[in-house]
Structure formats: structure tokens, C-alpha cells
Amino acid sequence: MSRDKKIFAALRRLLSPRLESCLVCGRSARVGASLPLLCEYCAAKVPRIVEPRCPICGRAHGCPDCLRPEALLRAFVLNRSAVLYDTVMREWIAEYKYGAREGFAEPFSILLEQTYQRMRRELSKPFPQSGPFASPLSVFDSSRRSSVWNADWITWVPLSAERLEERGFNQAERLGRLLAGRLRLPAGELLARTVHTGKQSFKTRAERLRNLEGAFCLAPNLDPRFFKQWDSIGNRKDPQGSFPIRILLIDDIYTTGTTAAVCASVLKTLETGFKRPVLVYSLTLARS
Amino acid sequence: MKAALYAAGSENGLRLYLSLDLRVDRVWWESEAVVPSPGSANRMKHGPESLQGQGVEILSLGMPLQWASRLSGKSLPPAFLDWHAAARERWIRGALKGELNREKPDSVSSLIGFATQQRVQGSGALHGERWGSRPDEFDAESPLPGPRWKLRLSEHADTLVRLMEGRSLLSGEMISMLQELAPELEADWRSAVQLAYLQQRIKLGGAVAKERKSSGAKAGFPAEDRGGRPAGKIRIRPAGRGLPAHRCMRCGSAAVGGPCAACGSADCARCEACRALGRSRSCGLLLQGPPRADRGGRGLPGAARPGSGPTAASLPQAALRARLARWKLSPAQAAAAELAVRFLETEPGPARPGRAGRELRRGGGFFAARAEAAAAASGGRRPDTSGYAASDPASRFLLWAVTGAGKTEMLFPLIESVRRRGGQVLVATPRRDVVLELAPRLRTAFPDEAPAALYGGCEERWRRGGITLATTHQLMRFAGAFDLVVIDELDAFPFHGDPMLAYAAEKCRAAGGRTVYLSATPPRSLQALVRNGRLACAKVPVRYHRYPLPVPELLRIPSLPDCLRRGRLPDPLLKRWRHSLERGAQIFIFVPKIVHAEPLAALLRRIFPGIPVGATSSQDEERSGKVLSFRSADVRILVTTTILERGVTVPRSDVYVWGADSGLFDEASLVQMAGRAGRSGDDPRGRVVFAAPQKTRAQAGARRQIRRMNRLAAPFLLPEARKGFGRAAQAARLPIKTKISPPGSPRSAEAESSRTPER
Known part of the structure; x- marks a missing residue:
């Protein structure tokens, strides 16, 4: 009797579609069709940025920020974001960061990967000759010989020790590592946060900048071997020696770009270490 | 950390x-x-x-x-x-x-x-x-x-x-x-x-702990986490299999380990199940205070505390009745309350079966209770309420009261009984709105107490009182705290089918405490425990107005999506709806799926011009407003889903369930939906129709359950109700020519009712 039941149960399992519960809505459905762990309905809610309007910060609509004169001085080349920071994403990212739902790292990193691929296509195209891109362009032009754009190293915005202790994981690191694994790119910690600042999300632009001034430094335990590795990357790409090294900086949300700019300026100091120009590209999950 | x-x-x-x-x-x-x-x-x-x-x-x-x-x-x-x-x-x-x-x-x-x-x-x-x-x-x-x-x-x-x-x-x-x-x-x-x-x-520990192999629970848990759900339907935590199980010490769910920056371990698990109540992880500190019963001389129940007066066990019936008179209960309510109070005030005696596990509970106190709960969970039983009840039936009581019987009033004497002996009382319910509704009623019933009302997002999160009213999720913050735990609406979402909440309901009970389950539709497994005499139970088969429950009529009509597609509604239903509208009744129409609610409402608006029709579902922001306007008869017809199957009282209403054959409606939810009809004394005889293209076991079962209760109710009915009852039952029986209940079932119903009060 019970054996019959077991056999029937097994048969039914074989025949019925494999359903799992969706990470967001919890309904049992076929998940992972477009994004891992998410059902179709929830995946359709993702407000992807397909065509960035602002070539610098990747915003999907007009961007007054990047027209400010000081924006030109920002240390990173450009930013691309996977999705708009709308109510849906706000909720999901909060679940991910504060709600201990690390499962979200999977779909998020897929979104980042897709954005990275788009970024690659976009940056592998020749650049327009004018506009705010003049400065990166000069470097870029020389590099166009090696046909495609690729990041050389993936790193992320660090958390302070207190925040890390409280949260248990660095949301950007988790995304960065998954992304690096998918793209088979080297990844590692380059930055450290020296000051425990309050949450950026409660601050105005001026406060954010003041707040973050000097909040980051190079990671204290950077290995000398590490620089060798960079050398070899540079040599492989361009034996003549002026080839820039491109760092992809991962974060969860880009609001004013202050964090990315401050981190990028710290990363720029690496230039002295391995005597090559360093270009920082920012890739974030959401763009507000 | x-x-x-x-x-x-x-x-x-x-x-x-x-x-x-x-x-x-x-x-x-x-x-x-x-x-x-x-x-x-x-x-x-x-x-x-x-x-x-x-x-x-x-x-x-x-x-x-x-x-x-x-x-x-x-x-x-x-x-x-x-x-x-x-x-x-x-x-x-x-x-x-x-x-x-x-x-x-x-x-x-x-x-x-x-x-x-x-x-x-x-x-x-x-x-x-x-x-x-x-x-x-x-x-x-x-x-x-x-x-x-x-x-x-x-x-x-x-x-x-x-x-x-x-x-x-x-x-x-x-x-x-x-x-x-x-x-x-x-x-x-x-x-x-x-x-x-x-x-x-106090006891300190990690909030999530790895299961010790010696507990023998290795193989048991991943499968059990799906307990209470149909097999093959939903896998809750798919990644939990095959690994040494982490278990959340707060909610009892399995968790999956991963690298953690706070402690550095590569196998630090975070519990996803109870994350709504704060982050529980392996390296997070969980503090457990002393159990309440640890305070000497407060041993409840039974232990005669000086000055507490005679307990109900020794009271003659008349004296106990006199004590209950204060609460002005109907005869059926009073009879059930009497049984329950006797149960609470009796030392669990040798007469009751299933006593073996209890020595452990009473002797070992707080952590023994937890160990026992874990044992119940791992010993092959499902870690749901029925599993716990089966492992220790002697400390539990089921109050099986039909919809509209006045369950809350029956609770008052139980609460009073425990409070007068200095015990702590918890009334837990799965839903927040019930807490909000119950709190003022408890306050009026017990003006000397200050019942604490706990729910997600409430102001007074940490207040304690002799009486605590809480949503079942809040129970996770307690351990060994209450001498009487009342679980209201045992079979309602989200309590039913969630092993985490069942675990919390076990854990919050003090050593030697009692649990009273309240339900109109107890789960089958509990019914089985009652049937074979292991679980004490009192039935309240009649509504407070002492009329029988309306018996559902099974109506065979085409399916709802078909009718919507064709834009035509079947005549038998239209005829009944017209009749309901003419007699001035409000019409509840339950449909299985949210997507059908609004289209059906639109169709009804076309067919009944001038009659206000509303539709609502769980995704409706203005749900409470619509329910209010339905209650005040501004809306005459309300199309809705299972979301309104409980807790809604509309004075003069008829209930139609279209798509009663849907798998989303089980026997319990059909009984609950039928229970929306005829709840008020002015109009005790509502109409209930289960309309579907086919008859299912759930429909027949729901009708059988209602009929059985009506039969048990016979001695309590008002004379005029009794007269009408035969006719109503006849009328309901006529249109269906199929066999209604297997032979012998009335007998077994009788047997049940006679066995339950035995002690």
C-alpha cells in the first residue's frame, strides 16, 4: 500500500512541472525563466535601463548632474546601471541588504552581467569626438587597437567594519564576486573604508560629499604580488607600456555619484604603484 | 558576532x-x-x-x-x-x-x-x-x-x-x-x-544552531518542512537538502549556511523564515530568559494556591454554572465553556490517554518542552500543530465551534479561570485585524487587566500583561511564558501549514501549561485525534441565535471562465440572485481566482443595472472600505476571493461560491464561506449555494460537516427554528439527487459527541 503510494508519488513528480517558490512573491511557479529564482511575473517588474540617455552616468532620462562643471572632474569614466531605482527595486534591494535575503544576489548579478555586456558593446564602438567625453576619449583612442573593451579587474565599494559586523555581508562584494565568476574576470578588494559614516541615503548632495571625503583608502594589505599581476595584465595587452588598466567598481545604488567618484579617486592613486593609467568604470545595480 | x-x-x-x-x-x-x-x-x-x-x-x-x-x-x-x-x-x-x-x-x-x-x-x-x-x-x-x-x-x-x-x-x-x-x-x-x-x-547561544547528529533528526527535517502542504506542490527551502541541517533556535526552521563577514565562518546560517522579526543567524546572540514557571509556588494548573478558592474539578456542577453565569452565555456556549474550564482546572489525570510524554514536560520544565517539541518534530511526525498535539494530547483542548457561535465570549471564562489563579494567558490569532478587533472586547471584559496587544508594527512592543493578545508571529519572542495558550482560527492562513508558527506556539507555553485550540473547521488530523478519544474536545454546534446553519445547495452549472468568455450567466444562478435581491439580502459571490473577480462584477453590473456591484481581492488597496460599504448595504453584490472567507459578518447575506470545485477551495474554506450566511438573529436563514460544473469531495464534505453540526445542534435550537429546520434541510436536499453521506456517518457523529465529554 505505502509502496504503491510512493511509486505513484514518484511518477507524479516526474510528470508534473518542476515548481519552486519565487523569491519575491513566494508563489510556486516555474522560476528562473528570465532571472534566476524569480517567477515570470516578478521578473517582468524589473525596470531595466535598456538605453541610457546620459552617456556618463547611465541615467535613463536627462541628467542635469553630469552637466555641472564639477562633474567633469569626477575620477571615474562613466557609470552604467542595470535598473531604475523605483519602488519595486527599492523594496527588493532593501530585502537584500537589510533583510538577510542573500538569494537576491543571484538575479541581481545576472542583471549586472547583462549590463556589463551591453556596456562592452557600447564602449567597443568608436566614441563621439566631442562632448563631455573628451578626457576619457584621448586615452581610449589609443586603446582602440585592441578591438573590444573589457574590464581588467572587478572591485567593489567596501563597508565599514561596524556595518559589516551588523549586516554580515557586503552587498556589493557579493554581487561583484558573482559577476566576476560569471565573466571569469579577476576580482578582489582594493579599497577599505576608514570612517564609519552614516547611511548615505539620508543625506543631501553636499553632505554626502563632505561625509565621504577621506572615508576610503586603499586596502591596507595589498600584496606586492598583486602589482606584478597588474604588470602582466598591462604587458599582455600592450607591451609598449602605456595601456590603461580598467577597474570596474561595483555598488548597489548610484544616486549622485559621490561614492563612485571618491572611490575612483582613491583607486587612481594606484597609478603610482604600477606606473600605468588607471581608468575606473562604475557599474551599479540601480540608478535613482 | x-x-x-x-x-x-x-x-x-x-x-x-x-x-x-x-x-x-x-x-x-x-x-x-x-x-x-x-x-x-x-x-x-x-x-x-x-x-x-x-x-x-x-x-x-x-x-x-x-x-x-x-x-x-x-x-x-x-x-x-x-x-x-x-x-x-x-x-x-x-x-x-x-x-x-x-x-x-x-x-x-x-x-x-x-x-x-x-x-x-x-x-x-x-x-x-x-x-x-x-x-x-x-x-x-x-x-x-x-x-x-x-x-x-x-x-x-x-x-x-x-x-x-x-x-x-x-x-x-x-x-x-x-x-x-x-x-x-x-x-x-x-x-x-x-x-x-x-x-x-539566562541562557545564551547562537540563534541558529547545527543539529546534533545524536538527535537522530538528520534525515527528518528537510522533508518535514513541507509538512501540511500537498506533496509535490511547493518546495519551501530547496537548498536545505543533503547538508547537515542548521536550525533556527527561534522559529525552528531549517536554514542554509554561507560565508559571514561578522564571524568569519564559512558556514554561518541565516534564517530566512523568521527574517520579518529580525535577523537570526548562527553568530547572532539569542537570549532565553528564565521560564515563567520557575517562580516558585505558581505551579499551574491544579496546584491549590492558598486563597484561590476551590478549583473547578472539585466544584459541583451548579457552582461552576453560577461562576459562568457572569458571562451570559447561550446554553451551548455555556456547556462547552464548562467542559473547557473543568479541563483547565484539573490536574492532568491518569484517566486521560497518552500520558507517557507528560512526565518529561512537567518535570523537565522549559528546555524539556523544547526538546520534546523537537523530538515530536523529528520523530517522524510532522512538525505542525497536529503533530505536537499527537505527541502530548493531554495538555490540549479543542473548542470546535461553528461559524457564528460566539467563540470570543466562550474564551472569557477560560481566561478568567487562569487569571484568578495567577496564570499568564495568551490569545494568539493568525491575523492582525482580529487582534485589533479583539483588544477592545477583552478590555471591556476584563477592566482590571491591561491586555497587551502585540502585532507587527504595534506601538507597545515590549509591554507585558496578565493577558497577552498577539498575532502568531509574535509568539517567537516568547519562551515558556504562558500557562494558557489559546490559538484562535487554528486552520487559518498563515498559521495553518506553517511549521514555524506551530513551533512558536509550542515554545511559548510554560511548563505544565495548557493549550486551547479554537476553530470552526479543525484540520483533519486534529479531528482524527478527537475521534479516537485522545484529544479533549467540546463542540458548539449551534450559533448564538440558536438557528441551524444554512445547508449549502450544490448547483451544477458551467464553469466561471466559460461564462465570462461567453458573456452570459447561467439562468439557475440568475434566478437565485434575483430572489436574493428581492428579499433584500446582500450577495457574497466567492470565486477562486483574483483575475475573475472584476470581470464577473462588470458582467453583473450589466445584467443588474442600478444594483451596485463591487469586487475585491487581496491585491485591492481599498478592501476594507469596500467591505464596509457592503456591510452597510451601499454595495449589494460583492465578488471576492477566499480573502473574505473568515471574520466578516454581514447581517443579511446569501453566499454563492462559483467554482466550488476549484482546488483552491478545500472543505474548511467552503465551510467558512458558507458560514458567512445567516449570521444575524434577524435573518438566521441565509442561502448558501456551491455552484460548479462538478461535484467534489470538498463540497460534499463541507455539506456533510454542516449537516452533522445541525444534527448535534438539535437540543439547543429554538422551537421555531427546530420546526423550520426539517423543512430547510428537506429543501436543500431536494435539488441534488446524489448520495450525500456514506451510511453510518451520522452514527459516528453521535459517537463523537458522546465521547468527547468523557473524563
């Missing part, structure tokens, strides 16, 4: 202790235990004098909390302190075996954080520079604070223990409780907690 680990001597040898604040341990072990508080003196098994000549040695200044917690309390081999660091570490690794199997081998040493220093000899050496000179985060203020600090510390520990009584809190929750109730403790909470821990008055 990380915790320190040290070894300290006692007469029975060396033991390991964890520490959150080594200053406190230093004071504890070197002096007469910091002004021992009255209750703790006798509990101190290791007096300081036994320390003379023994060593106290710090082994680690910070290791992942879950490891320290696993190690603490372990006794060490006597020669341990003479061993080399490598040998010690080997021993520690051996003791941690199960914890380490997913760590990277080369990182374990640094995570254990072995302090390689010499043994500290004798108590005198404790003053020496070894304690103070270490670069030690726990020991930053190296010269010990003065005696005033000690005195304050012991006061703080007492306050903490008092606040923690019956509680099970994460450190974050505890801190927010302290902020509210005892702000002076907040800054120094680690010291207070550590002292209370050394006094053995």
Missing part, C-alpha cells in the same frame, strides 16, 4: 565558558560572586572557593559565537591546562567537529583565535597583568571598575533577568527592549547579560 572562550575550574573539574565581557568573568571568578542575588545563590554550582589553586585561563578572545556556544559547558580533561597549544587545539577541533565540516581547513585556526599564553595560576594571579595587559577588546578598561560598578552590575543583571522572563530574544531585540524599558542598561548590556549567564539565570 564573536565571543571569548575560557576554561575555569570547579570541583568537578574544568569547564569551558563563553564570555561577552571578560571583565565580568574576572570579577565573578576572583571574588565572592558579585553580591549574589537571592535567587541565584543556591544555583551556583561552582563556588569561588573551589577555584583556589585551580586555573582560569582564557583560550580565545574571540571565536565565532556559535562555536563558543557549542563549547561552553563542556568539561575538559583534567590535564588540559598542561597541554601544548597544538594539543589543546586538537581537542577543541574534536569537540567542534560537526561545526567545522564546511570550513576551509586553513582558516579554522585563526578563527578559533587560540590565545597562546601561559596558564594563569591561582586566583591571585587574576589580578596580575595577564588579564589587563592583553590587547583585548573585551578588556579595554584594564583596571577593574570599583565596587559600585559591581553593585550596579548585579542590579542590572536582576533587572535584565526580570525583563527576560519568558522571553526568547535576539540581541538586537533585547537591546531595543532595554531602550524602551530600562534605558540605563543599554550601554552596558553585555556585562549584565554575562553576569546573568554566569548566575545561570
